[in-house]
Amino acid sequence: MGISLDxxxxxxxxxxxxxxxxxxxxxxxxxxxxxxxxxxFEREDGAAPGRFAIAHGKAYGSIMLGMAGSAQMARxxxxxxxxGAVNGVFGGQVVPVPGGVLIRDGSGSVIGALGxxxxxxxxxxxxxxxxxxxVGLVAEI
Amino acid sequence: MGISLDxxxxxxxxxxxxxxxxxxxxxxxxxxxxxxxxxxFEREDGAAPGRFAIAHGKAYGSIMLGMAGSAQMARxxxxxxxxGAVNGVFGGQVVPVPGGVLIRDGSGSVIGALGxxxxxxxxxxxxxxxxxxxVGLVAEI
Amino acid sequence: MGISLDxxxxxxxxxxxxxxxxxxxxxxxxxxxxxxxxxxFEREDGAAPGRFAIAHGKAYGSIMLGMAGSAQMARxxxxxxxxGAVNGVFGGQVVPVPGGVLIRDGSGSVIGALGxxxxxxxxxxxxxxxxxxxVGLVAEI
Amino acid sequence: MGISLDxxxxxxxxxxxxxxxxxxxxxxxxxxxxxxxxxxFEREDGAAPGRFAIAHGKAYGSIMLGMAGSAQMARxxxxxxxxGAVNGVFGGQVVPVPGGVLIRDGSGSVIGALGxxxxxxxxxxxxxxxxxxxVGLVAEI
Numbered sequence: 001m002g003i004s005l006d007x008x009x010x011x012x013x014x015x016x017x018x019x020x021x022x023x024x025x026x027x028x029x030x031x032x033x034x035x036x037x038x039x040x041f042e043r044e045d046g047a048a049p050g051r052f053a054i055a056h057g058k059a060y061g062s063i064m065l066g067m068a069g070s071a072q073m074a075r076x077x078x079x080x081x082x083x084g085a086v087n088g089v090f091g092g093q094v095v096p097v098p099g100g101v102l103i104r105d106g107s108g109s110v111i112g113a114l115g116x117x118x119x120x121x122x123x124x125x126x127x128x129x130x131x132x133x134x135v136g137l138v139a140e141i
Numbered sequence: 142m143g144i145s146l147d148x149x150x151x152x153x154x155x156x157x158x159x160x161x162x163x164x165x166x167x168x169x170x171x172x173x174x175x176x177x178x179x180x181x182f183e184r185e186d187g188a189a190p191g192r193f194a195i196a197h198g199k200a201y202g203s204i205m206l207g208m209a210g211s212a213q214m215a216r217x218x219x220x221x222x223x224x225g226a227v228n229g230v231f232g233g234q235v236v237p238v239p240g241g242v243l244i245r246d247g248s249g250s251v252i253g254a255l256g257x258x259x260x261x262x263x264x265x266x267x268x269x270x271x272x273x274x275x276v277g278l279v280a281e282i
Numbered sequence: 283m284g285i286s287l288d289x290x291x292x293x294x295x296x297x298x299x300x301x302x303x304x305x306x307x308x309x310x311x312x313x314x315x316x317x318x319x320x321x322x323f324e325r326e327d328g329a330a331p332g333r334f335a336i337a338h339g340k341a342y343g344s345i346m347l348g349m350a351g352s353a354q355m356a357r358x359x360x361x362x363x364x365x366g367a368v369n370g371v372f373g374g375q376v377v378p379v380p381g382g383v384l385i386r387d388g389s390g391s392v393i394g395a396l397g398x399x400x401x402x403x404x405x406x407x408x409x410x411x412x413x414x415x416x417v418g419l420v421a422e423i
Numbered sequence: 424m425g426i427s428l429d430x431x432x433x434x435x436x437x438x439x440x441x442x443x444x445x446x447x448x449x450x451x452x453x454x455x456x457x458x459x460x461x462x463x464f465e466r467e468d469g470a471a472p473g474r475f476a477i478a479h480g481k482a483y484g485s486i487m488l489g490m491a492g493s494a495q496m497a498r499x500x501x502x503x504x505x506x507g508a509v510n511g512v513f514g515g516q517v518v519p520v521p522g523g524v525l526i527r528d529g530s531g532s533v534i535g536a537l538g539x540x541x542x543x544x545x546x547x548x549x550x551x552x553x554x555x556x557x558v559g560l561v562a563e564i
Contacts, residue, residue, distance in 0.1 A: 033317065037193065041181060043146065045146050050178065066471025066472075082518070087515070088514075091373070092515075110471075189345070190317055191347055194346070197371070217363040217364075228366070233369070234370065236364070237367055287466065317472055319472035321465075323463060326428055331456065331458050
């Protein structure tokens with residue numbers, strides 16, 4: 001089963017709410033399905049105009065590679081040219097830092113990804129995790 | 142003044158609600174700001190995965206050219222090579238058919254665009270107009 | 283449920299077998315998952331080198347738009363600039379002719395697409411349909 | 424002589440079989456001909472959706488440069504900007520790490536390349552070599 005639009009809305013709302021509770025800067029949040037296609041997105045008032053592309057890039061790389069943002073960052077730091085090449089084959093659509101999280105169902109299958117941007121990458125990831133867990137799914141950050 | 146996230150959410154909800162009342166296929170709706178950047182998006186359950194790109198293309202062309210989808214279609218039918226050239230300079234991101242609507246405030250200024258896809262282009266435009274009017278703004282379809 | 287690699291292999295083998303029975307030119311066959319990502323591909327000996335891109339384009343457009351090749355061709359013939367614009371937003375990856383078929387499961391959900399190229403578009407579609415039906419799934423051609 | 428579809432199938436099957444014997448993660452395997460064009464591809468169940476692009480990038484770079492993945496990686500580590508520039512001229516389609524292997528016939532001529540992704544690059548290369556050798560051809564890893 002994929003992620004329903006209702007679940008996507010709830011994840012986004014919970015991510016934004018967590019950001020406000022933590023006192024973060026305005027966040028932007030995207031939910032992608034298991035094929036990496038956009039299901040829902042919201043950009044908070046005050047966020048910079050280009051935030052869709054960053055949120056999308058975090059989530060898209062997670063889905064395409066089956067690796068969350070933290071694992072992508074580790075690979076990029078160990079072998080920068082590899083992640084550069086990966087970005088080539090994916091048309092420059094990969095942003096390999098925390099804030100991109102894999103969404104798994106109870107059986108462990110990847111059913112989508114959530115991408116958050118706006119504050120530090122680590123804070124983005126904390127808010128993302130809270131968003132995913134708000135619908136009872138599992139976040140791999 | 143731009144469009145707030147609250148207004149964007151209300152416009153999307155009203156567009157989807159209108160689609161359901163009209164018995165349309167599942168819709169996808171994007172709201173862009175006055176600079177053509179994504180503010181919010183939702184894809185209804187059952188819509189094809191590529192619908193973000195189509196919705197975005199309708200709204201993006203509207204903003205970039207200052208022409209709603211109907212006017213873009215008229216131009217494309219009169220002078221297909223012109224719209225082809227336009228798509229060249231905008232990186233292929235323009236989808237010149239109804240369903241892309243300009244959002245104007247009370248003073249007539251363009252403050253964003255809404256793009257809808259999923260049913261026929263004409264039905265998409267009707268739903269889009271209802272969405273914009275739900276927040277008291279003016280839709281140029 | 284998606285398409286398993288075993289099912290993809292069987293669909294490709296049945297498509298190629300049908301082509302041989304019909305006396306068609308060498309065929310190339312791709313299977314995409316519900317997100318439009320390549321699951322399996324084979325190009326018969328004697329086929330031209332560029333056949334992956336054609337097969338992929340037929341299947342990819344079917345998935346992204348939720349429309350099989352025949353419906354895409356009808357739209358392209360009615361409104362060529364629209365399909366041109368669609369190709370822009372999808373990076374030129376859409377080949378809107380028969381031979382791209384949607385794969386539906388018993389409940390009617392799209393679970394992938396199969397793309398065939400090598401002979402006439404109509405013959406490609408016949409072979410594609412036989413391929414999909416070989417695993418008990420439903421082809422929308 | 425090029426690689427026949429039968430040989431490509433056998434190479435892919437042997438690569439996947441080797442991966443299972445070694446206990447590797449799900450693999451994806453592509454076979455390209457001497458011109459760098461896709462001949463066959465399979466993605467095992469459970470592999471991330473973007474694996475075609477990675478497998479293709481490993482094999483494509485091998486063919487285009489006449490250098491297997493290990494040699495490409497050595498060059499990338501010595502001179503990252505060079506491999507970046509190479510990726511520019513090849514449209515971002517080169518992934519310069521192990522897992523891309525050149526396929527040579529008995530006379531030493533390059534007749535294709537095989538690309539494997541899914542586990543560590545070094546394990547990918549071991550499985551790739553086994554695949555090529557399964558049809559009596561020579562792998563340069």
